[in-house]
Amino acid sequence: MKELFQAVTIKEAREIVLNHVSFPRDGEKVSLLSALDRCLLYDMVAVDDVPGFDRSTMDGFAVRAKDTFGASEGLPAYLEVAGEVLMGVAPEGELKPGQAWRIATGGMLPAGADAVVMVEHTEELDEKTIGVTRPVAPGENVVRRGEDVQAGSVVLPAGHRLRPQDLGMLAAAGVVAVEVRRPLRVGIISTGDEVVSPEEKPAPGQVRDINSYTLYGAVASCGGEPRLYGIVRDDFHQLQERLARALSENDMVLLSGGSSVGTRDVAARVIDSLGRPGILFHGVSLKPGKPSVGAVVNGKPVFGLPGHPASALVVFELLVAPLIRSYSYPRESFWEFPLRARITRNLRSAAGREDFVRVKLRLQDGELHAEPVLGKSGLITTMVRADGLARIPAGKEGVEAGEWVEVKLF
Amino acid sequence: MKELFQAVTIKEAREIVLNHVSFPRDGEKVSLLSALDRCLLYDMVAVDDVPGFDRSTMDGFAVRAKDTFGASEGLPAYLEVAGEVLMGVAPEGELKPGQAWRIATGGMLPAGADAVVMVEHTEELDEKTIGVTRPVAPGENVVRRGEDVQAGSVVLPAGHRLRPQDLGMLAAAGVVAVEVRRPLRVGIISTGDEVVSPEEKPAPGQVRDINSYTLYGAVASCGGEPRLYGIVRDDFHQLQERLARALSENDMVLLSGGSSVGTRDVAARVIDSLGRPGILFHGVSLKPGKPSVGAVVNGKPVFGLPGHPASALVVFELLVAPLIRSYSYPRESFWEFPLRARITRNLRSAAGREDFVRVKLRLQDGELHAEPVLGKSGLITTMVRADGLARIPAGKEGVEAGEWVEVKLF
Known part of the structure; x- marks a missing residue:
């Protein structure tokens, strides 16, 4: 295969991986309050109109707009104050021509009204009469029934990652639990005879494991579920056993370290021994991060990241992070x-x-x-x-x- | 007070709040793996040098740089292959003039060596001899002891929010548990006679509570710990009781809704009834979001956000989010x-x-x-x-x- 022997571009690497990978299709139901940053499994369709009625956006008076046409400071339109809208209840009766009903922001327009005059554009003459000093158009200062969301419309598409306002949208639609994609489980293995756990005091020649912790944080910050599988020596059988276990327990595996030629070869042979298609590319035309390996084993991606921490994180950002965030890569840079x-x-x-x-x-x-x-x-x-x-x-x-x-x- | 009667700019609003607020000073100790996005309570100082020894960054041969000076393809410098560095252990003995030791990426330089020649710039003549075809300078292809981190230096300052690479940095420094700021606990109260829970089917005139859910997500996405206190009617005593409880259980409270004049007045009187200094500004010169209220009660900020969801979220982003993220506001826009x-x-x-x-x-x-x-x-x-x-x-x-x-x- 071409991919085995020459460095691929980042774009090629992405295409090759996407062509071979198959992500989990199952989801889980979570409460709305736990759904932040999760991705919708299905299109969300609104059941009700939002709002369910014509709603005032101002404090003022509900009116028929045409009763205000031509009104001005010099020649106000005089209307009879014939009712008051209470918050949270449907007004009883109907607003008749020449009438105005008191209404607060968020109140429901009475039947017969089609606009709201802001209180600032009225003058109170007596308890029963106001003068409107500026005309309103039909629909002015009103959110119409269904203007925010129409019943039956898709409010958020499948795959969408939920932001705070999307939680609000779902609450408005009466959704209190939502089916979301399962976060990708990502196994992380460090390799290298010289690498020791951060708990240990490194002897001369040894270094503490940086990449497991960087990658753990990076996976978590993308919404994945990271799991550490420790440090493996440069040994075919030990790595094979550990990688096989990580693959069986996760949706993706990240190997890091092993920048030396010998170690890279061991990792490549181990990956190829575990399933098809195995290694897809060995080397990417980027800096830093060239000695990166991409593989898919039985539908699950395996990335061999460089041992150098900065290189590993750059390759993670470019090849791994988008997959965890959205099961894909963004179309535009x-x-x-x-x-x-x-x-x-x-x-x-x-x-x-x-x-x-x-x-x-x-x-x-x-x-x-x-x-x-x-x-x-x-x-x-x-x-x-x-x-x-x-x-x-x-x-x-x-x-x-x-x-x-x-x-x-x- | 000036603040009570006229709209303040965003900048003024921020200064007024910061002048009166006192954030919690206590922290908690969390494991490195739980520390992502948390803020350090103290400066972190490195105990050891990282790396703890001169380390090769290439596969090749450890040498004395001056033994390679003048080497070229046409006239290689011939060196005796006198040893091999094993990964993870300190090499025994000393590299003598005219010698080269095999070394892999990450290996520890033997005493006497000061540079590494990449394997690509050598030719192997026999088991015991290589020709170096390009000179190296002292320190070339080597990370020196302490070059990444010097023992005693501050690696991350107090208040710093931990990113994935910062976890790697702490792992390198041998830190596996870290003292971080406690996330701010933020109580959220919705107000309004017309607001019902998302579980309910709104009757005509009623709307589902959007802001509690939007703000819950927004607080969580800033690293805060949101708690919902439900929906309160436009009633002084009910709001007073609920706000008092939310204040006693949290570091900050967000009220939302109540855009109507009457409701705003009730909220303002309730806030002022609970402690000093109370309301600091009433109205901010921004759009949307003008009818926002800022208060501090016994050191804890209370924000009255507009009922309109888009307005509430804009004001949250500008006045609330930075406080939750970093207990402050960024200096540059x-x-x-x-x-x-x-x-x-x-x-x-x-x-x-x-x-x-x-x-x-x-x-x-x-x-x-x-x-x-x-x-x-x-x-x-x-x-x-x-x-x-x-x-x-x-x-x-x-x-x-x-x-x-x-x-x-x-």
Whole structure:
């Protein structure tokens, strides 16, 4: 296979993975209050009109609009105050021509009324009479029945990720429990003979496991359900046993570490031993993060991420995060890199490769500037000091100081 | 007080609240895996150097850099292969002049070595000899001891909100449990005689409670701990009892609804009855959201948000969200409105008032365009259809189609 032997672009990597992966189709029912950031399993259809009646948006008087036509400060339209709308109950009776009913914001228009005059545009002459000093059009200061939501319409589509206002929308539609996609369960395995748990004091030659914790947080921040499977030595059988278990218990597995050639080969052989189609690409044309491996085993994606923490997180953002968030990748790069900032230094890049530069952002003379955070991709501090990632597209051989670049915030 | 009788700007509202509020100073200890998005209670200081030893960043050979000076493809520097570094253990012995030791990415440099030659820049002559075809400088392809983190340095400051890479940083520093700020507990009360729970079928004149659910989600998405206190009728004593309870059980209370004049007055009197200083401002110069109330009662903020769902959420974003996220407000508006987009229509505004327009975003000819979502602020659908909020500064009387505006994503 072509994919085995040459680096693929990020776009190709995404297509290859999507072509082979099959995500879980089952969901779970959760209460509305637990549904934030979850993705809808089905289209949500409104049962009732919202609001269920014509509703005032102002404090004032319900009227027939045509009774106010031509009214002005100099020549008010005089109306009889014939009723009052109480909040939360349907007004009894009908508003007749020449009448005005007191109404508060949110009140239900009485039959016969088609507009509301703001209290500021009236003058009270006596208990029974007002003068309207400005005309209103039919429907003015009113939310009509079904104007917010029409019964039978799709209010939110399947796959939609619920934001706070979407919870409000569902509450308005009378939905108090909702079927959502199950969060993807993501197994995380660190590899390397030199890696020890953060609880341990590293002996000379050993380092603490950074990637398990970074990836745990990254999976959780995408709405996935991370599970740690510890640290595995560079040993075919141990890795095979651990990966097989992680695959059986999760929807996706992330391997990290093993940037050395020998370790990479072991990981690749282990992945291929566990199911079809196995390794799909070995190397991606991006920096940092080139030595990344993509595989699908029996429908479940397995990503081999670089051992260097900054590289691992960049590859995670580009190839893994969108899958966990939405089971797919965004169609337009804007949704991933929505900010524009001026880069503050010349940076070289190789044509045909996408480069991602850790940057600190600052506002200067009303413009956003992106200062590259220098340092090797093996350093976790470069990610800690950065506010986001700037993207240098594959078509360019670099950027010059002052050029605009696309940026995503962490 | 001035604040009672005239609308304040957003900036003034923020200053007034911060001047009177006192946030909890206690924290809680959580495991590193539960610390995502939590804010550090104290500065975190590194105990050890990271890495704890000079570490190779490449597969290749550890060498003395000066033994490679002048090497080229035509005239390689010949070195004796005298050892091999095993991963995870300190190499025994010392690299002598003229020697090279095999080393993999992440391996510890032997004493005497100061650089690594990539395997790609060597030729293997026999089992005991390599030719180096390109010189390396001292420190090349090496991360030096303490280069990532120096023992004794502050790796993350107090108040910092932990991102995935920050968890990795703490793991590297050997921190597996961390003291974080307690999330703010936020009580939410809806008011209005016409409001019913989403479980109920509204009778004519009634509407389901949207704001409790929107605000619940909004508080949670900021890292706060929301609690619902139900729906209260427009009744002084009932509201007083409920607000007193919510205040005693939370760090902040949000009242919503009650946009009508009468209800607003009841809410204001209730707030003032519960403690000092009470109401601080009544009305903010922004649209939508003008009829907002800000108060502090015995150090705890109480916000009276408009009943219109879109207005309530805009005011939440501007006045409440930053407090929950970071106990403060950001210094530069860029951090709140980081995107730039071209507005697609002329919009009028009043000078002296900040306007916030719900917008849908799309990419066109490589530029981001913000299409205003039209509709009354009483409609929840306008928030559901929008991707974000665009800001029209107080100094302007409107924007013309094609002008750049600042945008924040939802």
